Amino acid sequence: MKVSKISVVGAGTMGNGIAHVAAMSGATVNLVDVKPSFLDQAMATIDKNLGRMVTKEKITEAQHKQTMARIYPTTSLGEAASKSQLIIEAINENFDLKKKIFETADEAAPEDAILASNTSSISITKLAAVTNRPDRVIGMHFFNPVPVMKLVEIVRGYETSQEVYDTIESLAVDFGKVPVEVQDYPGFVSNRVLMPMINEAIFCVYEGVATPESVDSVMKMGMAHHMGPLRLADFIGLDVCLAIMNVLYDGFRDPKYRPCPLLVKMVDAGKLGDKTGQGFYTYNK
Numbered sequence: 001m002k003v004s005k006i007s008v009v010g011a012g013t014m015g016n017g018i019a020h021v022a023a024m025s026g027a028t029v030n031l032v033d034v035k036p037s038f039l040d041q042a043m044a045t046i047d048k049n050l051g052r053m054v055t056k057e058k059i060t061e062a063q064h065k066q067t068m069a070r071i072y073p074t075t076s077l078g079e080a081a082s083k084s085q086l087i088i089e090a091i092n093e094n095f096d097l098k099k100k101i102f103e104t105a106d107e108a109a110p111e112d113a114i115l116a117s118n119t120s121s122i123s124i125t126k127l128a129a130v131t132n133r134p135d136r137v138i139g140m141h142f143f144n145p146v147p148v149m150k151l152v153e154i155v156r157g158y159e160t161s162q163e164v165y166d167t168i169e170s171l172a173v174d175f176g177k178v179p180v181e182v183q184d185y186p187g188f189v190s191n192r193v194l195m196p197m198i199n200e201a202i203f204c205v206y207e208g209v210a211t212p213e214s215v216d217s218v219m220k221m222g223m224a225h226h227m228g229p230l231r232l233a234d235f236i237g238l239d240v241c242l243a244i245m246n247v248l249y250d251g252f253r254d255p256k257y258r259p260c261p262l263l264v265k266m267v268d269a270g271k272l273g274d275k276t277g278q279g280f281y282t283y284n285k
Contacts (some may be wrong), residue, residue, distance in 0.1 A: 001167045007032055007080040007087045009101050011042035011073070012037070015090035017146025021175045022088075023070040024063075024147075030080035031073045039073035046071065049147055061108040077101065081108040086171070089139060090118040094245040098122065099130050106131040114164055116140045121191050123247055124157035124184045134159040136240045138168050141188060142177075144236075152177040157184050186251030187244060195244045201229035201258050205280070206262035212280040213280075230280040234273030242267045 004027050008019045019031045019042070033039050050064040059067075074080050081087050087105045091097055098117060105115055115137045117127055128137035134240035139155025152172045156165060165181070172179035182188045187195060201215050210218070216228020233241050242264060248257040266272075266279065273279030 001085070001163070003085045003114075003167060003171050004028060005083060005085045006030070007077075007084040007105075009033075009077060009080075009087060009089045009105070010091035010118075012090070013144060014142060014146060016042035016045050017144070017255075018088055018090055018118065018142055020049060020067070020147050021177070023067045024050075024059075025174045025176070027070065029071045030084065031071055032075070032077050032080050033073075034075060035077065036073075036169070039075070043068075043071065043073055053147075078108040081105045081113070082110070084109060084113055084117060086114045086168075086172050088116045088118060093119060093122060093240060093247075095122055095126070098127055102127050102130050102137075106133060108118050112166065114138065116168065119140055123186070123251075124155045124160070128159060135161040136164050138164055139184070139188070140168060140180075141190065141282045143190075150176070150178045151188060151190075153181050153188050153218045154179045155182050155184055155188055159228050187248050188262070190197040191244050192248065195241060195248060196257060198229045198233045198241055199245055199263065200255075202233070202260040202263050205230070206260050214244055234279035234281055234283075236273070237275055238263060238272045238279055239267050 006022050006027045007030040008015050009032045011031050019029045023029045031039060031042060047068060050067055052063050053059045054061050072204060087109055089098055089101050102115055115131060117139050118141060119139060120141055124137060124139040128134035131137060134157065137157050138160050141155060143149035143151050154168055154172065169179045192224035204210050204215050205212055212230040216230050219225045219228050242259055245257060245259040270276060271278045274283055277283050
């Protein structure tokens with residue numbers, strides 16, 4: 001199955017990045033969100049990012065215009081899904097919200113359409129179970145910023161068919177990505193390894209072992225990390241980090257995944273990192 005008609009649900013950072021790479025690959029993309037203002041902002045972001053690629057001579061101005069022309073913003077998920085071979089959900093890490101999107105898309109989409117989630121931790125099997133096509137549900141976990149990062153975790157649900165897996169693996173390659181197969185367990189691979197490290201870095205600050213700057217300096221200069229774990233946590237969003245830690249803790253019932261109390265307190269205080277201007281560091285919002 002060659003996928004050329006795609007709907008991306010959620011026009012935020014991840015969603016507009018996925019729409020960007022999908023349209024660049026030649027696919028027609030419906031970009032779906034609940035408000036026209038969200039869609040306007042997403043289209044402006046995609047346009048700006050493509051413009052940067054032109055400046056860096058990675059694409060031509062003609063390719064820039066052709067890519068933008070393939071993206072159709074809409075607030076109607078049902079209408080978009082009805083015309084799509086693949087629907088990629090890319091909203092917040094909230095199962096109840098994702099469940100509603102999967103139910104709506106399942107009802108509206110053609111019988112052979114594939115439903116995918118960009119979730120970074122929520123069970124693909126659990127999402128598939130709310131549909132009438134669990135064999136055609138799969139995870140496509142992209143990494144931020146999507147137009148730059150090469151990795152895509154392709155997550156098999158309990159009933160995901162081989163045909164669907166092969167289709168999505170091939171599509172990821174068409175997007176210019178490197179697909180890696182993982183099984184459906186809490187956090188998959190990326191966040192099962194990354195988030196406990198970030199959580200432990202937060203414990204170092206919580207217990208007075210070191211300042212955020214010192215923790216990050218040790219990991220960058222001593223462990224050759226491109227970005228320190230606390231700076232990375234701010235970039236990801238502390239609320240997202242907490243949500244993923246809770247998925248790990250609930251999924252494994254292992255105390256090693258207990259979220260640090262400082263992380264919980266900062267999220268309660270609305271100190272979420274880059275997006276609020278304050279996390280472990282202070283930013284110009």
